[in-house]
Amino acid sequence: RVNRSDFMHALDEVHPAFGVSEEELQAVIQNGIIRYDSTVDELLRSGSLLVEQVRTSKKAPVVNVLLHGPPGSGKTALAAAIAQASQFPFIKLITPDNMVGMGELQKISAITKVFSDSYKSPLSVVVVDNIERLIEWSPMGARYSNAVLQALMVLTNKLPPKDRRLLVIATTSNRPILTDLGFSEFNAVMRVPPITSLPALEYVIQEAELFPGDEDRRDAIRMLKDAGFDKKSRDDPTSRLQIGIKKLLSIIEMSRQEPDGVAERLVTALMELDL
Ligand code: ATP
Numbered sequence: 227r228v229n230r231s232d233f234m235h236a237l238d239e240v241h242p243a244f245g246v247s248e249e250e251l252q253a254v255i256q257n258g259i260i261r262y263d264s265t266v267d268e269l270l271r272s273g274s275l276l277v278e279q280v281r282t283s284k285k286a287p288v289v290n291v292l293l294h295g296p297p298g299s300g301k302t303a304l305a306a307a308i309a310q311a312s313q314f315p316f317i318k319l320i321t322p323d324n325m326v327g328m329g330e331l332q333k334i335s336a337i338t339k340v341f342s343d344s345y346k347s348p349l350s351v352v353v354v355d356n357i358e359r360l361i362e363w364s365p366m367g368a369r370y371s372n373a374v375l376q377a378l379m380v381l382t383n384k385l386p387p388k389d390r391r392l393l394v395i396a397t398t399s400n401r402p403i404l405t406d407l408g409f410s411e412f413n414a415v416m417r418v419p420p421i422t423s424l425p426a427l428e429y430v431i432q433e434a435e436l437f438p439g440d441e442d443r444r445d446a447i448r449m450l451k452d453a454g455f456d457k458k459s460r461d462d463p464t465s466r467l468q469i470g471i472k473k474l475l476s477i478i479e480m481s482r483q484e485p486d487g488v489a490e491r492l493v494t495a496l497m498e499l500d501l
């Protein structure tokens with residue numbers, strides 16, 4: 227017969243000692259991290275430097291970093307990848323996806339709990355994902371939860387207890403709003419850019435194994451060149467190609483649904499993005 231203590235015991239076994247939910251991290255890095263550009267390596271490296279800073283610095287027991295960039299540019303996955311690579315014993319994600327239907331107070335208490343749990347571990351990473359959604363920012367009437375905002379601002383900067391060190395990785399697709407709301411005190415700010423070059427796009431297509439051979443892939447890239455996708459340089463804001471890795475991967479999946487016309491579907495979908 228299974229009693230309550232067996233059940234609680236089983237739950238303990240599901241959750242590792244301090245609290246790293248590998249499944250949770252894995253779920254947001256579902257499609258892996260594709261190194262399509264040197265910026266990806268640079269972001270991961272900057273992340274690991276911050277991790278080392280937290281691990282070794284006596285002076286800064288809490289370090290917080292903001293990852294910002296357009297929707298779908300890969301912020302959540304990168305934050306999770308940096309967190310995972312730290313191998314810290316406590317890693318937790320605060321994400322609006324886990325807070326659907328919660329009221330303001332419930333949210334604040336869930337957020338507060340993650341931070342107070344983190345203080346039980348000598349080294350921790352807390353990912354505060356998608357701040358504008360956590361505070362329920364709405365451009366209609368510029369409304370948001372000030373209480374959740376205040377809680378986040380306090381907790382991400384609060385000194386942990388003695389001998390406890392914490393890295394906070396926050397993400398947002400709307401940095402200007404955060405700045406307007408006064409949420410701008412981060413030790414580091416890193417931009418996660420969209421993909422804007424054909425070589426990077428080709429690299430992703432290759433990694434995703436969309437085409438069986440090199441020839442088909444090159445044909446597809448040629449079609450995009452002919453359509454003018456390589457017109458502007460990488461950091462030119464008017465670059466024709468502007469696509470988040472998340473969207474690109476979903477277009478790739480859509481394109482491979484049928485064996486025929488893969489390149490055409492890919493190119494058409496990319497052209498339709500173009501404004
Ligand atoms: P949103 O703005 O909707 O919150 P996001 O910027 O957080 O989106 P992610 O949810 O992180 O984007 O989606 C990125 C997806 O792309 C993930 O499935 C991830 O596994 C995959 N991916 C592949 N390569 C990379 C990379 N170099 N960087 C980030 N994500 C990558």
Ligand code: MG
Pocket residue numbers: 301302303355356397
């Ligand atoms: Mg995200």
